[in-house]
Amino acid sequence: MKSDLALHGGTPVRPRMLPYARQIVDEEDRNAVLEVLGSDWLTTGPAVERFEKALAETLGAPEVVVVSNGTAALHAAVHAAGIGPGDEVVVPALTFVASANAVVFAGGKPVFADVDSKSLSLDPESVKQRLTDRTKAIIAVDYAGQPCRYDELVPLAKSRGLTLIADACHALGGSHGGRKVGTLADLSTFSFHPAKHITTAEGGAISTADPEAARRMRRFRNHGIDSDLRSREAKGTFAYQMVDLGYNYRLSDLQCALGISQLKKLGAWVEKRRQLARLYDTALASMDFVEPVEQRLDESSYHLYIVQLRLDRLSVDRDVIHQALRAEGIGANVHYMPVHLHEYYRKNHGTRAGDCPVAEKAYPRLLSLPLFPGMQSSDVEDVVTALAKVGRAYRAP
Ligand SMILES: *Cc1c(COP(=O)(O)O)cnc(C)c1O
Numbered sequence: 349m350k351s352d353l354a355l356h357g358g359t360p361v362r363p364r365m366l367p368y369a370r371q372i373v374d375e376e377d378r379n380a381v382l383e384v385l386g387s388d389w390l391t392t393g394p395a396v397e398r399f400e401k402a403l404a405e406t407l408g409a410p411e412v413v414v415v416s417n418g419t420a421a422l423h424a425a426v427h428a429a430g431i432g433p434g435d436e437v438v439v440p441a442l443t444f445v446a447s448a449n450a451v452v453f454a455g456g457k458p459v460f461a462d463v464d465s466k467s468l469s470l471d472p473e474s475v476k477q478r479l480t481d482r483t484k485a486i487i488a489v490d491y492a493g494q495p496c497r498y499d500e501l502v503p504l505a506k507s508r509g510l511t512l513i514a515d516a517c518h519a520l521g522g523s524h525g526g527r528k529v530g531t532l533a534d535l536s537t538f539s540f541h542p543a544k545h546i547t548t549a550e551g552g553a554i555s556t557a558d559p560e561a562a563r564r565m566r567r568f569r570n571h572g573i574d575s576d577l578r579s580r581e582a583k584g585t586f587a588y589q590m591v592d593l594g595y596n597y598r599l600s601d602l603q604c605a606l607g608i609s610q611l612k613k614l615g616a617w618v619e620k621r622r623q624l625a626r627l628y629d630t631a632l633a634s635m636d637f638v639e640p641v642e643q644r645l646d647e648s649s650y651h652l653y654i655v656q657l658r659l660d661r662l663s664v665d666r667d668v669i670h671q672a673l674r675a676e677g678i679g680a681n682v683h684y685m686p687v688h689l690h691e692y693y694r695k696n697h698g699t700r701a702g703d704c705p706v707a708e709k710a711y712p713r714l715l716s717l718p719l720f721p722g723m724q725s726s727d728v729e730d731v732v733t734a735l736a737k738v739g740r741a742y743r744a745p
Pocket residue numbers: 417418419420443444446447489515517518539540541550551552
């Protein structure tokens with residue numbers, strides 16, 4: 349059976365690799381970008397405000413600030429929360445490094461909390477155990493697209509006077525308890541990287557109901573300066589004040605125009621992701637060596653379809669399964685190595701193995717299967733066929 353595997357010279361399920369994610373950019377998107385390219389404002393122009401308004405409407409959030417990427421969005425949110433040296437921020441261990449790095453950018457200390465073993469998203473009980481007198485904020489990451497347990501996190505943050513930041517980079521278009529992602533926390537951050545729900549090539553945003561936080565973040569993305577070029581032009585003045593230390597985290601008008609055009613498709617794309625996830629759910633139910641991470645079809649916007657392998661039923665580890673799937677033409681991926689196990693955090697923040705046992709136990713079992721709105725049901729069938737083939741060949745004796 350092993351000789352059937354493409355890894356050992358057999359015929360692959362697919363001759364060409366199915367990637368784990370891929371953007372859709374159509375003619376309307378291209379035209380929107382070209383139109384801005386011929387206009388007076390390539391950046392700090394009117395498309396920025398238009399994109400912010402369109403996002404605010406989609407999210408049902410009073411204020412949206414767009415920035416140059418999702419990492420900048422987290423940095424801006426941490427800045428708006430007033431995080432500085434000595435402050436602790438609770439962050440889940442199982443996330444992209446940027447969720448924790450943003451706290452370090454501001455001079456704060458990320459404190460890693462563990463995740464729930466079924467959904468692999470932030471466990472509110474673990475958050476409680478990490479709170480100290482120095483805790484100023486919680487960053488909740490909507491892992492894979494499933495919103496965290498905000499019904500528990502919101503009252504917890506309120507009772508301790510903490511800012512709740514949602515890293516919703518996986519969850520654009522999702523909801524929880526009938527409320528939209530983007531309105532569930534004090535500040536919610538988004539990414540428009542091509543692997544995410546909509547893309548501006550690179551891009552990010554923060555939503556909030558707090559107009560003062562929005563003002564702080566608009567300044568922060570423009571060097572901490574209290575006005576922008578277009579408003580000074582309109583007033584015929586050159587003078588400005590830099591009132592904070594900020595960065596150049598602006599999103600160009602080209603990117604905002606692409607974002608406006610992409611955003612129109614968000615609803616259909618989330619629906620398509622859910623349809624594909626349902627196909628996976630059904631097909632994988634009879635495969636005893638995979639356990640899909642718990643996500644709700646009515647809440648998650650399914651950025652990722654993640655399974656945990658039952659290693660006791662397999663004769664090889666996850667890395668071999670991953671390689672075997674890739675050889676079959678299935679671009680599986682892994683999200684993520686727990687952040688506290690990265691060399692940087694071990695060396696500079698004293699983190700170590702054992703800090704977050706649930707996340708650490710999950711990591712060697714994790715596999716993300718291809719999921720993007722351009723996929724067909726036949727692509728899901730290929731993934732399932734390849735997974736079954738590899739699982740059969742490497743069945744534990
Ligand atoms: C993508 C992502 C980010 C960072 O977004 P960029 O746009 O790549 O900077 C942050 N957090 C999570 C959970 C992400 O998935």
